[in-house]
Each structure stands twice: as C-alpha cells, then as structure tokens.
Amino acid sequence: MSDDQPPLTYFNVGLAFSFITLDAVLSLVFGLGIGTTLVVAAVRCVVQLSVMSLILDSIFAANNPWGVAGIVLVLNLLGAFEAVFNKSKKRFTNMFPFVLMSLLISVVPISLAGSAAMRRNPIWKPNQFIPVSGMLLGNAISAIGVGSSTILKEFTDNRDKIETYLAMGASRFEACKPVARDALKLALLPTVNQMSVIGLISIPGLMTGAVLGGASVDQAGKLQMILMFMISASSALSVLSVMLCTLATVCDASHRIRPDRIYGTETVLSGGVKSLGRLVTRGWKKVAPRKLGGGRS
Known part of the structure; x- marks a missing residue:
C-alpha cells in the first residue's frame, strides 16, 4: 500500500463480507436457493487468497x-x-x-x-x-x-x-x-x-x-x-x-x-x-x- 493509504485488515474484509451476508439473507427470504452457494464461494475466496498471499510473498522475494x-x-x-x-x-x-x-x-x-x-x-x-x-x-x-x-x-x-x-x-x-x-x-x-x-x-x-x-x-x-x-x-x-x-x-x-x-x-x-x-x-x-x-x- 502507498504511504498515504492505511493498510487493510481482516476487519475491512469482514465489512465487505457483510454484502454477501445480505445477499444470502435475501436468498433465504425469497427462497432463491443461492445463499449457501454464495457463502461457500465467499469463504473459499478468503481462504484461497490468504494462502496465495503467503505463498506468493515468498516467491516474489526469491525472484527465482x-x-x-x-x-x-x-x-x-x-x-x-x-x-x-x-x-x-x-x-x-x-x-x-x-x-x-x-x-x-x-x-x-x-x-x-x-x-x-x-x-x-x-x-x-x-x-x-x-x-x-x-x-x-x-x-x-x-x-x-x-x-x-x-x-x-x-x-x-x-x-x-x-x-x-x-x-x-x-x-x-x-x-x-x-x-x-x-x-x-x-x-x-x-x-x-x-x-x-x-x-x-x-x-x-x-x-x-x-x-x-x-x-x-x-x-x-x-x-x-x-x-x-x-x-x-x-x-x-x-x-x-x-x-x-x-x-x-x-x-x-x-x-x-x-x-x-x-x-x-x-x-x-x-x-x-x-x-x-x-x-x-x-x-x-x-x-x-x-x-x-x-x-x-
């Protein structure tokens, strides 16, 4: 991140995750049947990007x-x-x-x-x-x-x-x-x-x-x-x-x-x-x- 912009934390990610939660609730209310799919996909997104960040950080540093x-x-x-x-x-x-x-x-x-x-x-x-x-x-x-x-x-x-x-x-x-x-x-x-x-x-x-x-x-x-x-x-x-x-x-x-x-x-x-x-x-x-x-x- 640039010096004039504060770093992001998982609290910020949690705030954005509330958008998915809202969609899941609307799906449950209207019986659309996509709430579980949305939540599972969002959880996968968090886990996969977190693991990828850890791996790529070392790969970028090695420059091999x-x-x-x-x-x-x-x-x-x-x-x-x-x-x-x-x-x-x-x-x-x-x-x-x-x-x-x-x-x-x-x-x-x-x-x-x-x-x-x-x-x-x-x-x-x-x-x-x-x-x-x-x-x-x-x-x-x-x-x-x-x-x-x-x-x-x-x-x-x-x-x-x-x-x-x-x-x-x-x-x-x-x-x-x-x-x-x-x-x-x-x-x-x-x-x-x-x-x-x-x-x-x-x-x-x-x-x-x-x-x-x-x-x-x-x-x-x-x-x-x-x-x-x-x-x-x-x-x-x-x-x-x-x-x-x-x-x-x-x-x-x-x-x-x-x-x-x-x-x-x-x-x-x-x-x-x-x-x-x-x-x-x-x-x-x-x-x-x-x-x-x-x-x-």
Whole structure:
C-alpha cells in the first residue's frame, strides 16, 4: 500500500463480507436457493487468497525462475481440477489430463508471449508473470467449464440427432461440428462481450490497478489491451483443445457415440455442500425435539 493509504485488515474484509451476508439473507427470504452457494464461494475466496498471499510473498522475494515455473504448474493443476470437478457437471473419461494439457499448451506460451509484448525483462518476472498467468487461467477455466458441459449435454440429450448424421455417412467430426460450434460460441461469449464493452462501459481491473499504482492512463490502457487479447487467445485455444479431446473420446474412431464414457451429474463442490447440508439437517432433527420437549423422553 502507498504511504498515504492505511493498510487493510481482516476487519475491512469482514465489512465487505457483510454484502454477501445480505445477499444470502435475501436468498433465504425469497427462497432463491443461492445463499449457501454464495457463502461457500465467499469463504473459499478468503481462504484461497490468504494462502496465495503467503505463498506468493515468498516467491516474489526469491525472484527465482524455477520457483515461478513451480507455482505456474501448481496453478495449472489446480485450474484443471477446478474446471473438471467444480465447473463441469458432466465429465468424460480421462478429462482431467486432457484439460491439464490444454491449459498448459494455451496459458503458458501465451503468458510468455504476452510478457514479451508487455516488454517485461525478464519475461518470467514473478510479480508480473504469475498474476497474468492467473488471470488467463481463470478465464480459460470458466470457458472450458461452459464449453465441455454444453457439448456433453448435447451428446446426452440430443444423441439421436448426432446418430442420424453418422448413419447418413458423416464422419464423427462432421456430425459433431454443429454441436462443437455452438458450444464454442457459448464458451467464448463472456470474453467477447467483455472486449466489446471494455473502456466504453466498464473500467477493467488491470487498468484500474495500474493507474492506482502510478502508471499513466495511456500506458495502463495499452497494458489492458494486450491482456484482453491474451485472455481471448488462451480461452479460445484451451476450449478448442478440450473440445477436440471430448469429441475424440465420446465418439470413437468407429464413428459410434460412447455414452459409457460420460459420467457425473453434479460438481464435487455442490455435492459436498449438499452432503454437509443433509448432515446438519439430520443433526438438527435429532437435537430440536429434545430442546422443544424440555429434555423429557
């Protein structure tokens, strides 16, 4: 923090957390069913950012390229886990290694090329390369989750349409092309919309941070342009790679749809939250009658 601005504490974080609490209460009052999801996501945000701050502080201080490579690999592993098990309700066989490979071949090279475009020297400078890689990963994970869920849902719900194309002599990629095209458009829609309104309606985070850090508005704007192009390229490349792996898995070389390779109906996080909710509910049902009955048998 700058000298003229007091440091932030967890008390300030708690004040901001009250906004989430308000949303959760409104959800409970109106029966929207998103209160638990909001609170769990907010708690995850606090825990993850606290741990990340501790780790990155030592990585930045060490200024070691191997430390940067290690943290980027860990981020990609965690990103692949998030995309497969928490962003995708449906999954396919060997999805985790495919997603991890797609993230590595899209995020890492584009991060390196983008650092060169930003004229960073060295390009692996920790306090710049790691945050940029993290932003690319975050957008790629969301895009992969939307794209893979959409295409797997089509294979489950509209299997007969794809099988009709295959029966008429189309190859597996020709039969699946319309599905993949629609899924790709849907996955990249948030990124395209963000590029469309950035600078006109919204002031992006990197540009705001650069200006607050003392950079000129002109330089901050150019940095944001480069970052947006990096985000678009990495998201498109990662989603396209995952989709090719998906099509090759759920529609085999004999041009047959393989529903046995599609599994999962909910995310690990939502399943865990539901299990925790059921556990709390059962415990309350056991305790509540005793309290209401005054301890009488």
